[in-house]
Amino acid sequence: MTQAELDKKLGAALKREATARGWATKSGRAFKVEGEMFFSVVFLASRKERECYWSLKCKPLAFDDLLWRILGMPANLKEPTSLRATGAFTLNGIELHSHRVQGIELDDASLDNLCRAMMEEVVAHATDASVHTVDEYLQLAEGAYLRILEKSPKAAWxxxxxxxxxxxxxxxxxxxxxxxxxxxxxxxxxxxxxxxxxxxxxxxxxxxxxxxxxxxxxx
Incomplete structure (x- = not known):
């Protein structure tokens, strides 16, 4: 199996599992709007390393809306919701959780099971996240920033x-x-x-x- 074939199979499995749980998908990402917040998750797999990685992030919907107005890109407000997950001119958001699985099997059944388990974990972490408003998001972001500075005082982020x-x-x-x-x-x-x-x-x-x-x- 080539890397391109793996990406295609993983994308198809992700779409099935995400859709079954009320999430949408686009370009290898799953996403969902919950109240004022936008949750998205990226799934990546390596055939050579035989591993899979996912990262769940969130951000306020209002932030991208305002970001586009500031940058002079109001047309983005009319674009599909998926742009918030895949667009270059968007806020990255704060990571809520990530997970790496090593030694993955590359057959169809194993990839299906992997995506099922990963989406179940994503949904659980998104549901448990104590972030529903802009202020709660900023508290989360400030905490993440302090932790990064403790490890890397000269961090560019x-x-x-x-x-x-x-x-x-x-x-x-x-x-x-x-x-x-x-x-x-x-x-x-x-x-x-x-x-x-x-x-x-x-x-x-x-x-x-x-x-x-x-x-x-x-x-």
Missing amino acids: NIWKERLLRHVLREEFDDALRIAEHRDAAGDTGGLINNGQSFYKHAKKFIVDLPSQRVRSGG
Whole structure:
């Protein structure tokens, strides 16, 4: 079995198991909306290493909505929900759980059983996750960031985008603008560049132009 064949079989098995549990799939990812939150999981398999890995993440729906407005990409708001899982211009989200299975068998029955077990585990962790609101998400993100800094004080990853987005959603525009200016001055692109401008450069202009606007989800 080639890697391409394995990916195809795993994708088909994932779609069956995810659909049976009320999740949708796209490009090797399963996803589901629960209230204000978007949950997604990526499944990867290696024929050579005979192992499979999955990672479950979540993020507030409102964050991607606002992110697209800031970047000048409002058309994305009308795209299928799957874009939140597969799109390049989206928030990555915070990992809730991950799992690696080694020594996997590559026959159809074994792959079916593997996907079934993994989706059951995904659903359990998504159900148990104590994150239902933007504020709960930020608490989760702040905790994850502190743990990363403890291990790697110079880590490039940060949660300034999440902090800025929450401030804007709360209409705390001065706080949001301070973050945008600080991160832009530090040369931080936010990992997103559209039309030659970084996320924080877009954010500065968006916030300055904001006061008369309502940017809350549905506003």
